Amino acid sequence: MKSILLASALIGASSLIHAAGFQLSSPEIKAGSVMDQKFEFNGFGCSGENKSPALQWSGAPAGTKSFAVTVYDPDAPTGSGWWHWSVINLPAETTSLAADAGLVGGANLPKGASHVRIDYGVAAWGGTCPPQGDKPHRYIFTVHALKTEKLEIPADATAALAGYMINANALGKASFTAKYGRPKAQ
16 A cells, blocks of 8 residues: 555645746746736726736646646636636647737637636636736746646536646646736725
8 A cells, every 4th residue: 555655645745846047937927926917807997908928838747738828817806716718728839829819719829729608797808807906916927737638518618617727637737926906996
């Protein structure tokens, strides 16, 4: 029994070692920085351009068959955070998403990839839009390396369901966090 537990622990540790070089970055957003207003949503009282940032990654774990990308705000005053972007079924050879890949309809996504419906109710990028006067919110950008070529989820799935399937099939992930806030209304 002890040898089985030890073997399981070593297998788990080896997958973490392979994921150690997995990195995510953006030429438009530096980790820990304040995001530009062009990434702000245009609606719900926000007046940004609702542009999704370019992302790039490298060092995916061995055995990666596809990727997913998510953007999450854990500071949203909802009790459950806020999903700003969820992209699934990115082919294994994909190492980046171009600026504005988050357009409705997915025209700027790699072939085979698709958006998942986010908390704005659309299957696309939904920009930052924290309440006016809140301390800046954190936006966690994550690329997930998956052990399956395709996540089979319904077309109208929520970001929470996609998140469940992403985590159930994850080999590793790489993240960075940036912030965004809006001043208190005058």
